[in-house]
Amino acid sequence: MRRGTGWGIRAGIGAFFLLAGLAGTARADVTVDEGGTIIIWPKVLNTQTRDTLIQLTNSGNTLIHAHCFYTDARPQNPNQPPGPFNPLLWQETDFFLWLTRQQPTAWSVREGRSLNPIDHSLGFDPGAVPGVVPGFTGELVCIEIDSGGMPIGANKLRGEATLVSSTGDVSKYSAVAIQAGPSAGQNGRTLELDNDHYNSCPATLIVNHFASGAPDPVVGEPDNFGPCMSGCGITTEVTLVPCSHDYENQQPGHSQVSVAITNEFEERFSGSVAVDCWLNASVSRLSSATSYNVLGTLTAQTRLTPVSTSGGVVGIAEETHTNDTGTQSRAAWNLQTEGSFFEPGAGRNVVDTIVMTGE
Amino acid sequence: MTTKGVWSGALVLGLVLAWSGAASAQTGFCGDVDTCKVATDRPAAVLIYPKIEVDPDAGVDTVVQLTTVSEAPVSVRCSYLNANGHCSNDDSICFADIQCSGFARCEQSWSETDFRITLTRLQPLSWNASQGLTVLPCDFFTGGGVGCLQRNDGRIPPVPEDTFIGELKCIEVDDSDAPLDFNDLIGEATTVRSDGFALDASKYNAIGVQAIPGANDHDNRLCLGGVIETDKCPNAAEYAGCPQTLLMDHFFDGASVGSAGPITSALTLVPCSEDLLNATPAPAITVQFLIFNEFEQRTSTSFRLRCFGHRNLSDIDTVVGSPGDDASSIFSVNTQGTIAGQTRITGVGSSGSANGLVGFLEEFYPCDNGPGGFCTAAVNLHEQGRRALSDVIQVP
Numbered sequence: 001m002r003r004g005t006g007w008g009i010r011a012g013i014g015a016f017f018l019l020a021g022l023a024g025t026a027r028a029d030v031t032v033d034e035g036g037t038i039i040i041w042p043k044v045l046n047t048q049t050r051d052t053l054i055q056l057t058n059s060g061n062t063l064i065h066a067h068c069f070y071t072d073a074r075p076q077n078p079n080q081p082p083g084p085f086n087p088l089l090w091q092e093t094d095f096f097l098w099l100t101r102q103q104p105t106a107w108s109v110r111e112g113r114s115l116n117p118i119d120h121s122l123g124f125d126p127g128a129v130p131g132v133v134p135g136f137t138g139e140l141v142c143i144e145i146d147s148g149g150m151p152i153g154a155n156k157l158r159g160e161a162t163l164v165s166s167t168g169d170v171s172k173y174s175a176v177a178i179q180a181g182p183s184a185g186q187n188g189r190t191l192e193l194d195n196d197h198y199n200s201c202p203a204t205l206i207v208n209h210f211a212s213g214a215p216d217p218v219v220g221e222p223d224n225f226g227p228c229m230s231g232c233g234i235t236t237e238v239t240l241v242p243c244s245h246d247y248e249n250q251q252p253g254h255s256q257v258s259v260a261i262t263n264e265f266e267e268r269f270s271g272s273v274a275v276d277c278w279l280n281a282s283v284s285r286l287s288s289a290t291s292y293n294v295l296g297t298l299t300a301q302t303r304l305t306p307v308s309t310s311g312g313v314v315g316i317a318e319e320t321h322t323n324d325t326g327t328q329s330r331a332a333w334n335l336q337t338e339g340s341f342f343e344p345g346a347g348r349n350v351v352d353t354i355v356m357t358g359e
Numbered sequence: 360m361t362t363k364g365v366w367s368g369a370l371v372l373g374l375v376l377a378w379s380g381a382a383s384a385q386t387g388f389c390g391d392v393d394t395c396k397v398a399t400d401r402p403a404a405v406l407i408y409p410k411i412e413v414d415p416d417a418g419v420d421t422v423v424q425l426t427t428v429s430e431a432p433v434s435v436r437c438s439y440l441n442a443n444g445h446c447s448n449d450d451s452i453c454f455a456d457i458q459c460s461g462f463a464r465c466e467q468s469w470s471e472t473d474f475r476i477t478l479t480r481l482q483p484l485s486w487n488a489s490q491g492l493t494v495l496p497c498d499f500f501t502g503g504g505v506g507c508l509q510r511n512d513g514r515i516p517p518v519p520e521d522t523f524i525g526e527l528k529c530i531e532v533d534d535s536d537a538p539l540d541f542n543d544l545i546g547e548a549t550t551v552r553s554d555g556f557a558l559d560a561s562k563y564n565a566i567g568v569q570a571i572p573g574a575n576d577h578d579n580r581l582c583l584g585g586v587i588e589t590d591k592c593p594n595a596a597e598y599a600g601c602p603q604t605l606l607m608d609h610f611f612d613g614a615s616v617g618s619a620g621p622i623t624s625a626l627t628l629v630p631c632s633e634d635l636l637n638a639t640p641a642p643a644i645t646v647q648f649l650i651f652n653e654f655e656q657r658t659s660t661s662f663r664l665r666c667f668g669h670r671n672l673s674d675i676d677t678v679v680g681s682p683g684d685d686a687s688s689i690f691s692v693n694t695q696g697t698i699a700g701q702t703r704i705t706g707v708g709s710s711g712s713a714n715g716l717v718g719f720l721e722e723f724y725p726c727d728n729g730p731g732g733f734c735t736a737a738v739n740l741h742e743q744g745r746r747a748l749s750d751v752i753q754v755p
Binding site: 102103166219227264265267298325327334336 | 426
């Protein structure tokens, strides 16, 4: 009796040390500061008023290949707002790139970049980069692959996007990089964001923003550096994309995101928003509580937490400053992140997956 | 094994799973020297805002945002570091020798202004650098804070000079002002330029230095990174270390991409090591730049950085403030022949310090509606590698 009991307890203690070791090793590294294997530019535009400049860099000392996917997320009827009867297109266009050691490259999404070996003024063309259709609104994803087209995990890619308006106004953000794990590439063209094959998207995104319509504190009170008699409200847009992408079957990802807002008085508000394929919305659409009249404070902290049974998201934010004359200026920034969306120990068991197209 | 033994083992295993579930729920949060980072996208114990700029005559101000992600009150010690230059002959503010009359030199100063505040749970704060914040939202003593369950302490002063350029650094501390190993702070800085009808805004994330849980000895010497024990850091790293190399993706000055351009850029760098106790700038650091263009061609240059550096890219290897020689810079599209570049930035270490750096990049585009005819976009730099020695922040 005593010996059997001792064995049982020793087995449990052995499991303690095993799981303690495992618990300390898993991590979610969706990053904007380091290189990665899956690079996501959440907001890519080619509208009448805005173009996007893409920068992609190889930070390694060897040639690397990339399989890139534009996803057009316009509504099927672009003249109507998106909705249940006007779903988003989610039309993907893919292309292949290769970058030599430490090579940076850049292109305008409106123009693309042709493969022209005699065009010495630009550099080594990374491949035939198509231009996107007029009116394109969506995202770009690039995935490190080997020369055979299969995903790998070198974590050597990084990127930025510059949103340029026809007036010359600009805003810029760093692309979101998902780093590869020890089992990267073992499932072929299906990339599992499970902190083993590739790192998981974050559990929570944090947006530190001005209240929707809050008067610009530099243009208006207290600085009064600009005309602000009839209002100079700041607005903020958040762009969210699901981490799951099924390019092979043309199936967009989906996430249900809970929204928790805290103002400067510790007052809390909440809401919920669905992210189907791609979402670009003002914070007031995430929750009407983010308006300046409701919040009552200049700034707020909004925490976006995908429901554990749906899928993870990544994103950026962009705020627009305005003065009395209607002059606008935009500034984009990357969101803060916390935790790991895939965390079985915390009851979060959904694995986001990216399914690439085959040859 | 008996039934009793099986149940005993199952009980222990169940407890283990519960514990590991709780522990792994923290996964993604900083746990050790390998997972704690210097980053711009996650809560940290130390926030660095490399450039705070105020110039009322030019309609420029910086809106600072500081937020806690904790449900408990968080105390923060902050320091403005004034990097204004002053002409040696009349003490007027300057940023380059060329701005001083006669043969006077523009001498960069380095002084600090400290303040301490307490943030309430999940509280976002913002203030104009030129104005400060004399009454915090949950300051009960001023009659504010109706509805607040926790209380703000302290106030935020304006920057020490009307025209100001410098750095802001904030450190999470406990009630006795000792540095803490909690990572609760996030921040951004928005530079707004307004001149009549013209308007321009740019924004960057504050750079966060995460504390390593359990590694902090709670003295006023913060050891950032390092695996080698030194006299200053006998326990090596208490916080994540500044990167070995900063990676800057940029367009070469004068390049045009699509319909945008010609583009120019400016880089801001600050050292990770700072002595706020004795208000002395760290010894000058040699900063090396290794530039790759789209043809894989490499060029390099360097300059000396002391306490704060803000330069147009084409001024890094040419005369500062002299645009006539910018076309000859190795950061110029005329020299490089390609649009995009990648620059690897490294602070040369010394025997006593890692000499790590952090910073960010600003790009300037011709713009109809921007003050001075240009609009600005800001972006944080990428990073790579870690340093063997520690950087040290000595706080008062």
